Amino acid sequence: MIEFISVTKRYPNGAEALKNTNLCIEKGEFVFLVGSSGAGKTTILKLLYRELLPTRGTIKVLGRDVVKLKKREIPFFRRNMGLVFQDFRLLADRNVYENVAFALRVIETPTREIEKRVMESLELVGLKGKVKSKPSELSGGEQQRISLARAIVNQPAIILADEPTGNLDPDTSIDIVNLLRVVNLRGTTVIMATHDQEIVDRLRKRVIEVEDGEIVRDQLKGGYRHEA
Amino acid sequence: MRLRTWAYFIAEAFKSIFRNGWMSLASVGVVIITLFLLGSFMLLNYNIAFLSSDIKSQIEVVAFLDEGVNRSQVDQLYLKITGFEEVEEAVFVSREDALQRLRAQMGEQGYLLEGYEDQGNNPLRDSFEVRTFVPEEVPELAGKIKQLSGVSRVDYGSEVLDRLFTVTRILNWVGVAFMIALGISATFLIANTIKLTVFTRRQEIMIMKMVGASDWFIRWPFVIEGLVLGLLGSLVPVAGLYFGYQYLVEWVNFNIPFLALMPTAEVFQFLLQTLFILGIGLGILGSSFSLRKFLKV
Numbered sequence: 001m002i003e004f005i006s007v008t009k010r011y012p013n014g015a016e017a018l019k020n021t022n023l024c025i026e027k028g029e030f031v032f033l034v035g036s037s038g039a040g041k042t043t044i045l046k047l048l049y050r051e052l053l054p055t056r057g058t059i060k061v062l063g064r065d066v067v068k069l070k071k072r073e074i075p076f077f078r079r080n081m082g083l084v085f086q087d088f089r090l091l092a093d094r095n096v097y098e099n100v101a102f103a104l105r106v107i108e109t110p111t112r113e114i115e116k117r118v119m120e121s122l123e124l125v126g127l128k129g130k131v132k133s134k135p136s137e138l139s140g141g142e143q144q145r146i147s148l149a150r151a152i153v154n155q156p157a158i159i160l161a162d163e164p165t166g167n168l169d170p171d172t173s174i175d176i177v178n179l180l181r182v183v184n185l186r187g188t189t190v191i192m193a194t195h196d197q198e199i200v201d202r203l204r205k206r207v208i209e210v211e212d213g214e215i216v217r218d219q220l221k222g223g224y225r226h227e228a
Numbered sequence: 229m230r231l232r233t234w235a236y237f238i239a240e241a242f243k244s245i246f247r248n249g250w251m252s253l254a255s256v257g258v259v260i261i262t263l264f265l266l267g268s269f270m271l272l273n274y275n276i277a278f279l280s281s282d283i284k285s286q287i288e289v290v291a292f293l294d295e296g297v298n299r300s301q302v303d304q305l306y307l308k309i310t311g312f313e314e315v316e317e318a319v320f321v322s323r324e325d326a327l328q329r330l331r332a333q334m335g336e337q338g339y340l341l342e343g344y345e346d347q348g349n350n351p352l353r354d355s356f357e358v359r360t361f362v363p364e365e366v367p368e369l370a371g372k373i374k375q376l377s378g379v380s381r382v383d384y385g386s387e388v389l390d391r392l393f394t395v396t397r398i399l400n401w402v403g404v405a406f407m408i409a410l411g412i413s414a415t416f417l418i419a420n421t422i423k424l425t426v427f428t429r430r431q432e433i434m435i436m437k438m439v440g441a442s443d444w445f446i447r448w449p450f451v452i453e454g455l456v457l458g459l460l461g462s463l464v465p466v467a468g469l470y471f472g473y474q475y476l477v478e479w480v481n482f483n484i485p486f487l488a489l490m491p492t493a494e495v496f497q498f499l500l501q502t503l504f505i506l507g508i509g510l511g512i513l514g515s516s517f518s519l520r521k522f523l524k525v
Contacts, residue, residue, distance in 0.1 A: 049438075072442070079440035089435055093247070106441035108233055154439065 001027040001189065002048065002158070007057030009043050009213075017043040018054070019213040025191065027157075030184045032200050033193040034224055035210035041193035044210070045160050048191070049081055050074050062157060079107055081158040082151025082188075086166035088143045090135040090150075096122070097131040100150045107154070121149040125179055141172035145179065152183055159183060161192040165199065173199060197224040233445075241452035248425050252457060255421040259461025259510060262414035263503050266407060267469045270499060273403045278490045280396045281363075289358040289370045292381045297354060301378050308376055309356055314365040318358045326352040353380070364393065411506075418514030422454055426518050450515045458511025462503050469503075470496055 004023035010016050017040045025031055033041045046052040047059055050066050059066040062080055069077055090099050100121055104114045122128045125145040135143050144164060151159055161180065165173035177192075177199050184190045194200060200207060200223060207222030208215055217226055245252045293305070302320060309318045321329075327350055331338040344350055358373065360366055366384050374382040426433070436446050474492045481489075 075437075075440045075442040075445075077440075078438070083438050089431065089438070091432055091435065102435065103439040105236065106436050106439060106445055108230065108445075111232070150439070 001025065001062060002191075003058075003060040004044075004047075005058040005060075007047065007054045007059060009040075009047065009052065010055045016213050018047075020057070021213075021215055023208070023215065023218075025189065027189055028184070028187055030181065030190045030203075030205045031192070032203075032205055032207045032222075033191060033210060034195070034200060034207055035216075037195075039210040040213045041210055042162055043213075045162050045191065045193055048158075048160055049078055049083060075107075079154060080156050081160055082148075082154065082156040084144070084147055084151050084159065084161040084164045086163040088135070088140075088147045088167075090143055090146060092135055095132050095134055096127060096138075096146050099135065099146055100153050103150045103153050117153050117155075118149075121153040122146075124152070124182065125149045139172075140168050141175060144168060144172075144176050148176065148179055148183075152188070156188065158189045158191065161190065161194075163193055163195065165194065165196050170198060174202075177203065200224040237448040237452055240449035241456060244425065244429065244449065244453050245456060248428055251421060251425050251428070252453075255418055255425075255457045255511075255514075256461040258414065258417045258421060259458055259507055260464045262410060262417070262510070263462050263507055264465040264468065266410050266414075266506070267465050267499060267503055269403065269406060269410075270502070271469065271473060271495060273399070274490055274495055274499075276396065276399055279488070280392065289360070289366055289373060289382060289384045291356045291358060291373045291376075291379050292353040292383070293355060294378050294380045295353065297378050302354065305356065305376060305378050309358055309373060312369060312372060314360045314362070314369045316359045316361045318356050321355050321357055323350050323352045323354050326355065411510075414510055415513055415517075418454070418458075418510050419517040422450070422457075422511075422515045423518035425453070426450060426515075447516075447519055450519055451512055454511035454513075454515030455508050456511070458507040458509070458514075459504070461511070462507025466500060466503050469499070 002023070002025040004021050007018055007021045007023075008016065009018040021040075021044075023044075033044060035041055043052065047054055047066070048061060050069060053067060057067075061077075064077065066077070091102065094102065097118060100118045101114050104117060109117070119128065122131065125148055127142060127145055127149065130138065130142070135146065138146070144167075148164075151161075159180065164180075165176055168176065173196060180190050180192065181203070204221045204223070207217065207219050207224070209217035209219075209226070219226075291309070293302070297305075306318060306320060309315060324345075327341065327344060330352070331341050334340065356373075358369070360369055367390075370382045370384045373379055433446055470492070473495065477489050477492055480487055
């Protein structure tokens with residue numbers, strides 16, 4: 001369902017973020033992308049949601065050739081994925097409900113449908129009781145849960161999470177990852193870039209390690225570090 | 229697109245206008261100032277054109293005839309002169325009529341002309357007063373008439389005319405240049421102001437791109453915002469100029485009666501639409517300019 005064929009990404013400054021990379025991820029998988037900062041994790045995610053184009057190679061997502069997407073097709077392509085970031089990216093001037101509903105409004109979902117789906121998502125992340133709160137009134141963990149609720153409200157096929165626990169304490173981090181596991185169990189493919197050793201070691205999922213733009217390890221039920 | 233979506237766009241536009249109240253006020257202010265200047269200048273330009281066409285319409289060619297031309301020669305000359313395609317009308321003024329006119333102009337001193345009435349004593353010449361359709365054609369026509377036999381001299385106030393044409397031409401060019409410069413600076417200012425509005429909402433735009441909103445979905449609220457700002461900005465100068473000009477026309481009519489300004493209704497027939505369209509256009513153009521950069525996510 002996700003396929004990288006000989007993908008190279010070179011930035012305008014000449015840095016090679018990804019070198020001739022091949023990668024295949026099946027539907028319903030839960031994958032950790034690990035590696036030091038600047039290794040190429042974020043580049044892989046950005047290539048997947050077509051914020052970046054590869055310098056060379058082919059990227060296939062959900063049966064579509066991402067490189068060949070027309071400009072006007074990009075928004076519709078992105079509706080297949082939910083994005084979660086380290087910095088939450090919530091709208092500070094809107095309450096919890098509006099932040100989640102926003103994702104549906106801008107793709108012109110009927111109003112009745114919006115209310116039903118927003119409440120379902122908020123229930124899943126356990127914030128149904130805080131619909132009227134503003135993001136600033138919530139803890140970091142709660143804010144990330146809203147961000148997750150927004151990512152899944154559109155029922156996407158894939159969730160891409162870039163260091164979603166990077167700003168959170170260990171207990172809260174585990175809450176977030178558990179929510180991602182729940183989403184994964186419902187059939188959504190989850191790809192999570194992370195530095196969080198404890199979580200990776202605890203979950204024992206597929207681990208793809210990137211180093212200097214190359215995949216140095218691809219291990220089912222792996223840990224954060226390479227284990228002989 | 230659905231009606232509900234449009235309602236959403238319009239609501240978003242107004243929310244954003246109030247959310248960034250000061251910025252919106254600045255944008256409207258820029259539109260007001262620009263259109264006010266532009267409108268005043270257009271009024272000035274219209275009136276210069278109006279006044280100069282008034283003056284131009286009074287310009288005519290006077291062709292003095294040779295002494296002793298007879299009736300049939302005069303008729304032939306009349307046919308030749310009215311035969312030129314530039315000529316609107318030609319009027320024959322006999323030497324007797326001319327003397328009468330001069331006498332009337334001199335008023336009380338008219339008695340000085342006594343004794344010149346006799347056939348042999350009248351010092352004046354028969355003449356044709358010729359009017360053209362287009363004042364600019366006067367010099368050339370004067371040359372042609374001068375060539376006709378039986379015409380001794382042609383007079384058309386050539387220097388005054390040439391100077392007038394030069395002045396109106398320069399004024400027109402200065403006017404056009406001034407308006408272009410104002411238009412460019414206005415677009416630039418509005419684009420900059422709306423860029424700030426967009427900048428304060430960049431997080432929102434980024435999230436919209438993230439969740440798959442189409443470019444036009446993102447663009448519309450800003451375009452509507454620009455449109456509303458432009459419209460608001462054109463209301464003030466339109467109203468201000470309308471009432472100001474009306475007052476000016478009344479004042480001039482009362483105090484300087486010989487200066488004929490263009491009537492208010494006539495001027496604003498065109499000016500009204502122009503200012504509204506320009507205001508709206510500037511707003512939309514400004515917001516489109518400032519959005520382009522932010523949509524490349």
